[in-house]
Structure formats: structure tokens, C-alpha cells
Amino acid sequence: MSDADDGSTDLLRERDRLAAERAALVEERDRLREALAESHRSIEDLRRRVTAGNRVQAANQQNLVQAYSSLADARSEIQQIRGSRLWKLATGYWRLREILRIGGAGRSAPEAALAPPERAAPPAMPGIRPPGKPGRYDVVCFPIIEWGFRFQRPQQLMSRFAAAGHRVFYLSQKFRQEGAPWEAVERAENVFEVTLFGPGMNVYRSIPSPSAVDLLFFSIDALRRDAGIGAAAAIVELPFWWPVVRRARREFSWPVIYDCMDLHTGFSTNSAGMIEPEEELLAEADVVAVSSTLLERRARAKNASVHVIRNACDYEHFAAAPEVRHPRPVVGYYGAISDWFDSPLVAALARRCADLDFVLVGSTYGADLRELSRLPNVRLIGERPYAEIPGWLGSFDVTIIPFRRTPLTEATNPVKAYEIFAAGKPLVAVDLPELREFDSLVRFASDPEGFEREIRAALAEDPSAAERRREFARRHTWERRHAALAPAIEGAFPRVSVVVVTYGNREMNRACLDSVRDVTEWPNLQLIVVDNASTDGTPDDLRERAARGEIVAILNDANRGFAAANNQGLAKADGRYLVLLNNDTVVTHGWVAALVRRLAANASIGMVGPSTNAIGNEARVDVGYASVEEMPDWAAAFVRENDGVAFEIPMLAMFCAAFRREVFDRVGPLDERFGVGMFEDDDYAHRVRAAGFGIVCARDAFVHHWMKASFSRLPEEEYRALFDRNRRLFEEKWGVAWTPHAGAPPDQSSVKP
Numbered sequence: 001m002s003d004a005d006d007g008s009t010d011l012l013r014e015r016d017r018l019a020a021e022r023a024a025l026v027e028e029r030d031r032l033r034e035a036l037a038e039s040h041r042s043i044e045d046l047r048r049r050v051t052a053g054n055r056v057q058a059a060n061q062q063n064l065v066q067a068y069s070s071l072a073d074a075r076s077e078i079q080q081i082r083g084s085r086l087w088k089l090a091t092g093y094w095r096l097r098e099i100l101r102i103g104g105a106g107r108s109a110p111e112a113a114l115a116p117p118e119r120a121a122p123p124a125m126p127g128i129r130p131p132g133k134p135g136r137y138d139v140v141c142f143p144i145i146e147w148g149f150r151f152q153r154p155q156q157l158m159s160r161f162a163a164a165g166h167r168v169f170y171l172s173q174k175f176r177q178e179g180a181p182w183e184a185v186e187r188a189e190n191v192f193e194v195t196l197f198g199p200g201m202n203v204y205r206s207i208p209s210p211s212a213v214d215l216l217f218f219s220i221d222a223l224r225r226d227a228g229i230g231a232a233a234a235i236v237e238l239p240f241w242w243p244v245v246r247r248a249r250r251e252f253s254w255p256v257i258y259d260c261m262d263l264h265t266g267f268s269t270n271s272a273g274m275i276e277p278e279e280e281l282l283a284e285a286d287v288v289a290v291s292s293t294l295l296e297r298r299a300r301a302k303n304a305s306v307h308v309i310r311n312a313c314d315y316e317h318f319a320a321a322p323e324v325r326h327p328r329p330v331v332g333y334y335g336a337i338s339d340w341f342d343s344p345l346v347a348a349l350a351r352r353c354a355d356l357d358f359v360l361v362g363s364t365y366g367a368d369l370r371e372l373s374r375l376p377n378v379r380l381i382g383e384r385p386y387a388e389i390p391g392w393l394g395s396f397d398v399t400i401i402p403f404r405r406t407p408l409t410e411a412t413n414p415v416k417a418y419e420i421f422a423a424g425k426p427l428v429a430v431d432l433p434e435l436r437e438f439d440s441l442v443r444f445a446s447d448p449e450g451f452e453r454e455i456r457a458a459l460a461e462d463p464s465a466a467e468r469r470r471e472f473a474r475r476h477t478w479e480r481r482h483a484a485l486a487p488a489i490e491g492a493f494p495r496v497s498v499v500v501v502t503y504g505n506r507e508m509n510r511a512c513l514d515s516v517r518d519v520t521e522w523p524n525l526q527l528i529v530v531d532n533a534s535t536d537g538t539p540d541d542l543r544e545r546a547a548r549g550e551i552v553a554i555l556n557d558a559n560r561g562f563a564a565a566n567n568q569g570l571a572k573a574d575g576r577y578l579v580l581l582n583n584d585t586v587v588t589h590g591w592v593a594a595l596v597r598r599l600a601a602n603a604s605i606g607m608v609g610p611s612t613n614a615i616g617n618e619a620r621v622d623v624g625y626a627s628v629e630e631m632p633d634w635a636a637a638f639v640r641e642n643d644g645v646a647f648e649i650p651m652l653a654m655f656c657a658a659f660r661r662e663v664f665d666r667v668g669p670l671d672e673r674f675g676v677g678m679f680e681d682d683d684y685a686h687r688v689r690a691a692g693f694g695i696v697c698a699r700d701a702f703v704h705h706w707m708k709a710s711f712s713r714l715p716e717e718e719y720r721a722l723f724d725r726n727r728r729l730f731e732e733k734w735g736v737a738w739t740p741h742a743g744a745p746p747d748q749s750s751v752k753p
Contacts, residue, residue, distance in 0.1 A: 134589070136165040137493070137521045138232040140220075140254065142241035144261070146173055147193045150336070150363075151386035152415055153261050153291070153311055154237055160482035162190035169194050169223065173203045181222035194223060203240040205271045213243045220248060225643045228636055230590030231522045233489050235259055236285070239278035246284070253593065253600045255492035257485075258285035259309075260295050266408025268339055268366065286492040289485055292434050294411040307488045310434075311415040312476045318422035319470060321394035326357070329459055332396030334361035334389055335416050337380075339368075340409050342402045342430070347371035348448040349402075350378050353455070361392050393423045398458045400451065401429035417442070422473035424466030426458035441469055490523040494600070496592055497575030498525065501565040502542070502583045503532040508706060510541065511628075515586045517550055519632075522592040528552045528569040532559040563670035563680045566654075570669060578664055582655040584706040586628050588635040594701035595658040598646060606667070606693025607659045607685070609652040610701035611638075616740070618649050619697045628704060635702040642699035649697040651685040656703045659688075667691050673729060680726075686734055 139161045143154050147170050158168045168191045169184075175198030176183070184192045196219040199212045208216060223229065234245050234254040248254050260282070264275050282288060282302040289309040290296045299306045331353070337343075337360060350358045354377060361381040372378050384392065393399070399420045403409040413434040420427050421441060428451055429435050431444040443454035498516060502509045516527055529542050529551045539555050546553040554568050566580055577596050581587075591610060598608045613623045625634040659667075667687045670680050685695055 134519050135517070135521055136167070137523055138227075138229045139166050139168045140229070140232050140234050140248075141168060141170045142234065142236045142238065142245055143170060143173065144237035147187055147191075150383070153259075156312070156314060156478045157259070157482060157485070158191060158235075159188060160478050161486075162188060164482065164486070166190065167227075167229075168192065169227070169229070171196060175199060175201065175216070181219040182226075184223075184227075196220065196223075203238060204267070204269050204274060207240060207273050207277065208243055213247065216244045217247050220244065221251075224252060225640055228590065228640065230593035231493065232593075233257055233492065236281065237261065238274075239264060239276070239281055240274050242277040242281040251597070251601055253494070253597045255286040255489070255494075256281075256284070257287045257289060257489055257492060258282065259289045260299060261291045261311075263295065263408050263411040266340075266406060266411065287488050289488070292411050292413040294433065305488070305492075307485065309481050309485050310437075310476070311413045311418060312478045312481045313415070313418035313422045313473050315422045315473055315477045318390050318393065318419045319424075319473070321390035321423040321425075324391075324395040326395065328355065328357050329397045330357050330359055330395055331398050331400060331455055332359045332361070332392065333400050333402065334384075334392055337362045337364045337369075338366040340404050340406055341367055342404045343368045343372055345448060345451070346400075346402050347375060347378075349451050350375045352448055352452050353377075356455070359392070359396065361389070389419075390423065393420065393425060396425055398426045398428060398455050400455070401427065401432075401435070402451070403430050403432065405430065405432075418473055418476050421469035424470050426461060426465070426469075428454040428458060438472070441472055493522060493524040494577060494596065495524050495526065495575040496522055496577045496579060496596065497570075497573030498527050498579040498581050498592075499566055499569030499573060500527070500529045500581050500583050501532065501562060501569070502529060502534055502538050503559060504534050504536050504538065505583060506534070506536045506538045506541065509538055509583050512581070512583050512585050512587075513545065513551070516581070519587055519589055520592055521589065522596070525592070526552065526573060526575055528554065528572050530554040530556065530565040530569045532556050532561070532565050561672065562654075564672045567669040567672065570664065576661050577658060578661060579656065579658045580654045581703075582705065585655055586631065586704040588632055588639075588702050588704070590639065591656075591701050591703055592658075594639065594698055598696060598698055599658060599660050604694050605696050606663045606688040606691065607652050607657050608646075608696045608698055609649075609655075609657045610703045611642075611697065611699050612655065612703050612705040614705045614707040615653050615655060617651060617653060618647075619653065621699075631704055635704075639700045639702055645699035646696050647699070649695055651682050652695055652697070654681040654684070655705045655707070657681070657684075663688065663691070663693060671733075683733065 139158065141154065141158055145152070145154055147155060154170075158170055162168045170187070170191060170193050172193055172195045175196055177197070177200060179197065181197045182194050184194045187193050196216055198216045198219060199208075201208065201212065224232075232252070232254050234248055235257045236242065236245050237259050245254075245256055249256050258281050264270050264278060279302070282299055285303060286305065288299045288303045288306045290299050290306060291308075291310055293308070296306060296308050333346075346358065346360070350356075350372075356377065358375075358378045359381060360372070360378065361384055363383040364380060369380065373380065381392070399416075401414055401417065403412075409430075410433055412432065414429075414432070417427060417429070417435060417438065421438075426443065427441070428443045428445055431446060435442050435444070443458060445451040445454045500509075500512065500516075513527070513529065516525075527550065529545070531539055531542055531554070533556050542551065542553040542555065545551045552572055554565075554572065556565065556568075560568070570578060577599060579592070579595065595608050595610065598605055609619060611621045612619055614620060621638070623631075623634065623638075625631045667684070671683050688695055
């Protein structure tokens with residue numbers, strides 16, 4: 001038998017062995033698919049039973065959580081099979097067979113085995129659009145009131161975040177007991193009101209049980225995955241939400257901003273149990289925003305990061321209030337008429353001023369109306385939409401704030417005062433601490449006689465006083481409050497320092513740095529670029545970016561090599577998280593958030609990197625885009641499909657690698673003996689593991705990699721000599737023989753710049 005015949009026999013045996021292994025994998029895949037289908041059936045069965053029976057029973061809620069968890073586990077198992085070496089060998093075999101046509105006609109591999117998993121465009125998300133303005137973090141609001149309730153501070157601030165390009169997910173306080181984990185309706189541009197699957201609860205009277213926290217968290221997790229939420233700020237307005245938000249911060253690395261706008265103990269509708277978590281929320285929030293001095297003093301006793309963000313006005317909305325004249329002067333009030341509203345005072349005032357009409361606009365829930373309802377010169381209008389309030393305000397000649405002096409009102413910074421001033425109207429009010437800030441703009445009174453005296457004085461005042469009030473209101477708008485709060489929120493995100501080393505390749509450098517600037521939604525980002533004596537104009541580009549404040553530029557006068565240049569950048573870095581990023585990359589939405597999430601949630605992980613289209617190890621995946629313009633949509637679908645999937649990897653190539661500051665401090669800088677480059681990443685992986693940390697590839701992060709941008713400029717002989725030199729250095733240093741990594745670089749000809 002000839003050598004050729006022996007080779008054919010060996011190849012056929014290898015073919016048969018791989019075919020048997022593939023058959024076993026297919027059988028296992030089918031079993032997992034059935035398990036996945038069974039999980040779906042279990043979920044639907046649970047939902048039917050919950051709907052038919054008592055939907056809020058804790059046991060059924062926990063079962064549903066477990067079903068969701070089982071579904072996630074099944075998905076993870078399938079992804080692990082797809083990422084296994086055996087699966088890749090089998091897939092590689094079928095590709096080889098297709099090329100060589102081994103086995104004759106009629107025995108070609110099934111199409112499913114030949115093609116990589118098809119990655120479709122992101123499926124339609126009901127009610128949610130993808131991020132509309134790149135480079136903006138999302139805001140998830142855990143509110144104190146429903147979006148459609150009285151339009152106040154919560155809606156005003158969230159509307160300003162939306163206007164600045166952030167997607168705002170405003171959670172409803174009404175939970176559904178059937179259907180999908182979440183549903184959304186777009187209430188305004190970039191504002192989505194989201195209803196979660198969860199138990200029926202009164203958020204003012206309850207605290208969520210552990211099973212309720214699990215259920216609400218799984219619904220929020222589904223929203224995060226489906227809507228592509230990466231970096232996000234959790235703005236909490238009611239202590240009820242704290243157990244859920246605390247878990248979201250732990251697992252998603254969402255900074256927590258507590259917007260404390262009221263003294264919650266002052267509301268008769270709030271239970272002591274619901275308020276109980278507030279002490280912990282005050283202490284543990286990353287930022288506390290307060291609306292008054294009294295709330296500030298209380299918060300500073302618990303938290304060092306307290307910012308006074310008082311209420312304000314939508315100036316244009318209220319300045320447009322039409323002037324309406326009536327036969328008799330009108331004294332007006334709008335807002336809630338509840339137990340803090342001094343009804344007896346207003347009734348006594350109305351009796352004293354029979355020549356004046358009193359118009360009270362607002363819900364009367366919880367108010368004592370026995371005296372007011374019998375007076376002929378008092379009109380109770382009821383609740384009116386926000387759009388109508390300027391019309392009512394324009395019909396008032398004088399406005400009043402007749403609150404009782406209680407701990408609640410002492411801590412209140414009245415929104416309506418700013419709105420009244422925007423309309424230019426006189427204001428007579430009880431002497432509340434926050435109203436003293438307005439000084440001469442408010443007339444104070446404490447009893448019916450005092451209110452009558454000040455109202456009549458206001459009716460006789462010079463009309464020029466209206467302009468002073470309007471000028472004050474122009475300086476206290478919601479736009480200004482957003483501008484004051486936004487930097488505090490940005491600073492609440494842990495600092496991330498990204499180091500990029502450049503050497504020539506000016507256009508690639510521009511594409512990489514533009515993508516980091518424009519796509520990365522992580523707001524607290526330091527970008528450091530170290531240039532190794534490029535001669536193609538790159539240093540001039542970097543100087544311009546540094547002048548604009550986009551980067552920190554370090555310009556070397558010689559090529560110091562990859563390791564040394566990265567060490568220069570790392571020495572400048574001030575972040576809690578450090579990222580090394582090659583200049584021949586293009587990043588995608590959510591890339592930093594996905595890497596930080598892994599490092600923050602698991603202290604045993606020392607380094608984490610993303611999946612990519614081109615690299616010589618297991619981090620590579622087959623892609624479904626032909627150009628970088630097509631890449632973002634494909635990447636969004638890919639990371640959503642692989643949400644939660646990560647695996648231990650022997651080595652992270654430093655086209656993109658992230659680690660915590662404490663890991664870097666323990667392991668130390670890159671070994672500069674590797675010179676221009678190669679094997680410093682293998683070396684660092686050994687050092688990280690020697691320090692007791694794991695190394696992980698996150699399938700739910702993706703960065704496009706052109707690969708070998710700098711090394712492609714070297715002659716082949718020089719490249720091979722450098723490779724051999726550094727391999728020997730690595731082997732001598734660690735006393736091991738270097739072995740090539742699993743996976744091979746793909747043919748990149750199908751991906752166009």
C-alpha cells in the first residue's frame with residue numbers, strides 16, 4: 001500500500017471518529033433543546049395556574065422565578081456546547097469535508113452543521129427603541145408616583161434626562177400578574193413607562209418579600225437584556241424599591257441615586273414598614289439628592305455624597321399663563337388638598353373676605369372639606385391635567401400656600417412657588433423654612449387676619465413686581481437642576497481608564513478613538529493614548545483630541561514597544577477599572593458595562609475580555625456582518641443572545657482586556673522584556689493566575705478587531721524572528737513549553753472597513 005493510501009485510510013478513520021463525536025453532540029444538543037422546550041412549557045403552565053388561582057401567593061412566585069432561572073441555565077448550557085472545543089472540531093471537520101468533498105456524492109454534511117449560528121438583526125422590542133443618541137447612559141427610575149399622576153419633580157427631571165439623549169425607563173408601581181416579564185409604552189421621546197411582572201402590592205404600604213424581590217428583579221433583568229441596557233443609573237425615589245435596587249447594583253453595577261424629595265414619615269398614607277429601608281438606602285446610595293435644607297441635614301448624617309437639588313419650574317410652560325380677569329378678585333391655590341392643607345384656615349379666610357372668590361384646584365383625597373364645601377365664595381375644582389394648570393393660574397389674582405406646620409411641610413420645597421413666580425403672580429404663604437429662601441418675593445402670614453392683610457396688599461401692589469418674580473423663576477428651571485444633578489450621577493459610575501497604544505495606522509486610530517468617544521455610554525471614562533513615535537500625522541491628531549479634552553496624550557519620541565507604552569498609560573490611569581485596548585479595534589454599545597459588570601460582581605475574576613471576530617483563541621466567534629457599518633446591529637443581537645454567558649479562558653489577548661485596580665497593583669505592570677510585542681499577554685495571564693485570580697471571556701461583550709495592524713507592517717522574516725525570540729523568553733521565564741491557543745484567525749476578506 002502506498003503512503004498516499006495510508007494517508008487516506010488515516011483521514012477516513014479520523015473522519016469516522018469525528019462523525020461519531022458529532023453525532024453524540026447532536027444527540028446532546030437535541031436533549032438540551034427538549035429541556036429548553038420543557039422549560040417554556042413549565043413557564044406557561046405556571047403562568048396559567050397563577051392566573052387561575054391566587055396570583056400573589058409567594059410559593060407560585062418563587063416557582064416562576066425558578067422556571068426563569070432554569071430557562072437561563074438551559075440557554076447557558078447550549079452556549080457552552082457551541083463554545084466547546086469538541087463542537088468546534090466537529091464543525092471544522094464538516095467544513096474541511098465540504099472543501100475536500102470526502103466521502104462522495106450524497107454524503108455531504110447537514111446544512112445546520114456547515115453554517116455558523118445565524119445572527120439575525122435585533123428582534124423588535126415592544127415599545128422600546130434602541131439607544132437613539134450614542135454615548136448616553138440609560139436611566140432607570142424607581143418612582144414615588146405614577147408617570148400619569150400629577151406632573152411634578154419625578155417627571156420633570158426624567159424629561160430633562162430624556163431631552164439630553166438618555167433613554168429613561170420609568171417603572172410603574174402597578175405590577176402585572178400575567179404576561180411577559182415587562183411591557184413598555186413610550187410616553188414622550190426617550191421616556192418609556194415600563195410595567196413589570198410582579199405581585200400585587202401597594203408600594204406605600206408594603207415592603208417586597210424575598211420572593212417578590214426575586215420576581216421583580218427577574219423582570220428588570222429581562223428588560224435590561226431585551227432593551228440592551230448597558231451603563232445605567234438607578235434613580236430611586238421611594239424606599240419601597242431599595243431591596244430590588246440593591247440587587248441590581250450588585251449584579252449590574254448600576255450606581256444608585258436616591259432622590260429624596262419628601263420626608264416620607266410625614267405622609268399618613270405611608271406605612272412604617274415601607275419606610276424602614278430608608279435608613280439603609282440613605283447610607284448606601286452612591287449619591288443622595290435632596291430638595292430642602294432639613295432633608296439635607298438628615299441625609300448628611302448618613303452619607304457623605306449629598307447634593308441639594310431644590311425644586312424648580314418649567315418656565316416656558318407657566319410663563320405662558322394667560323391673564324384672565326373676573327368681576328371679583330380671585331384668590332387661588334392648586335395642588336394636593338390633603339391632610340397637610342389647612343382647610344379651617346382657608347374657610348375662616350373665605351368667611352372674612354366675602355368680596356373675594358377662592359378657587360381651589362386639586363385632588364381633595366384626605367382633606368376635611370366640611371366647612372369649605374358650604375361656603376358660597378369657595379369653588380373646589382378637583383384634579384386637573386398639568387397642561388391646564390397655567391390656564392387656572394392665569395385666572396388667579398393672588399395665590400396662596402396655606403399649609404399646616406408639620407414635619408412634612410417643614411421639609412418641603414414647594415414646586416408650585418417656582419411655577420407661580422414664572423407666571424408673575426403674587427404669593428401669600430405660611431412661613432415655611434424653604435419659602436424663606438425666596439425672601440421678598442413671598443408675603444408671609446400665619447392666621448386668617450394675616451392672610452387677609454397680605455392678600456389685600458398684594459392686590460394693590462405695583463405691577464412691576466411681577467417681573468421680579470419672573471426673573472427669579474428664569475434662574476430656577478428644571479434644565480438647571482438637571483445640569484446640577486448630571487455631573488454627580490456621572491461621578492457615581494466607577495472610574496474606568498482605557499489605555500490605547502498607537503504606532504502608525506492613522507485611519508484605524510481615528511476609527512478606534514471615535515468609536516470609544518461616540519459609542520461608549522459609560523460616562524466616567526478616562527481615555528489615555530500613548531503614541532510610539534508615529535510618523536503619519538497621528539501625533540498631530542492626538543494633540544487636537546487632547547486640546548478638546550477627549551484624551552490624555554503621551555507622545556513618545558521613539559518606539560518603546562507595546563508593553564512599555566501600555567505601562568506608561570497605566571501609570572497615568574486613575575480609574576478603579578483598567579482596560580487595555582488595541583488601536584485596531586472598533587467598540588460597540590455596552591462593551592465597558594459588560595466587562596465592569598463581570599469584575600464588580602465576582603472578586604475572583606482577575607481579568608475579563610470580550611468576544612471578537614478575529615483573534616487566535618477561544619474569544620473568536622463567527623460573525624454575520626460584512627462591514628463595520630453593519631456591525632452594531634449584529635453585535636446588539638449577539639450580546640443579547642449570549643447575555644450572561646462567560647467562560648474561563650487560558651489567555652486573554654490584549655486587543656481588549658479589563659482588570660480591577662487592585663489586581664493590577666498586585667500583579668504589576670506588563671513585562672517590558674517582550675519589547676515591541678507578542679507573548680506579553682500570555683505572560684500576564686500566567687501572572688494573574690499565579691496571584692490567585694481567574695481569567696474570563698464574556699460572550700455578552702463584543703469588540704471588532706482588525707488584528708495585526710502594527711505587526712502587518714513588519715517584514716515576514718522580522719515578524720517570525722520576533723515571534724521566536726519572545727516565545728523562547730516566555731518559555732524560559734515560566735519553565736513551560738508554549739502551546740498554540742485553540743481557535744484560529746478567520747479569513748477577514750469578507751469584512752470590509
